[in-house]
Amino acid sequence: MTAEPTLCAIVPPYVLDRLAEDGHAPAARSLALDAAHRTARLTAVPRQAPADRLERVISDAGHRERLPGRTVRREADGPVPDQSVNHAYDGLGATWTLFSAVYGRHSIDDQGLRLDATVHYGRDYDNAFWDGHRMVFGDGDGEVFGDFTACVDVIGHELAHGVTQFTAGLEYHNQPGALNESVSDVFGSLVKQYALHQDAADADWLIGAGLLAPGVQGVALRSMKAPGTAYDDPRLGKDPQPAHMRDYVQTGRDNGGVHINSGIPNHAFYLLADALGGPAWERAGRIWYDALTGRRLPADADFTAFARATVAAARARYPEPEVADTVTASWAKVGISPT
Ligand SMILES: [Zn+2]
16 A cells, blocks of 8 residues: 655745745745646556665756756766766665665665665756655855755755655654654654764754754754754744644644644654664664654644554553653653653
């Protein structure tokens, strides 16, 4: 069973909305493109590659809005002069490696799906997205956002939407949608931490660090360690993410605040990884991965249902009760009781 793919772009609509209202033309254009992408019929077309073998194809849209574009680098080809191509190639590889080496997953669909990406999509396009079967990167406008291939966690985030699509299939609205977003932030951050060999205590826990252009007042798109503090800029506004259920944002925008309320489960994961210590992809990441892929989580799971699934996953995998107790305590700190 595969859920309907949902188009998820890394920059939430409320950020681009605000920029567009301020007369920032690239944001307005990016919003229009995102709306068109959302209404286009998305179809997941798994193409088989031998399991356990990474296969990547990077294409170049040449600043047009047509996919896939011209093939510019295939698996095992050496680096090319275009750094966006190389960053996309390396980011897809880093994501595949985390899921394969740590969780034993054969690509994002667990059946060896070839990883395809297109770079230089559109002109000044302020976003990157997974469309159900490929990753698409804009170059950014250079004023607010830079090149979207620059952040390996953004690439991990987008491909993790593919993993969710092929597993729990969390619905993309309200709490299940915020969980869908959060799971992508969790694995996006873990892709980066694994690639950099960082323990939980050394990681920045930011999503999109380095994506904001110089001069923008902010460090990233989101912070899992301190939700709500990633940016506070006259043009972008202030990071709206809550870190606790008491600050849960009720809104009809952004599919019911999927990029906003994801701060709550994001922070629970950070608290768990911090409390357990060591590499976050090991125990904390494995518990989240087991909960997501265990086939027992309903597609409309709310935060409490997901919290319960993580406690059950911790109990199943780690016989020492301290681990599951730490999972329960981490959720409790963000105002969610799994029991
Ligand atoms: Zn997302």
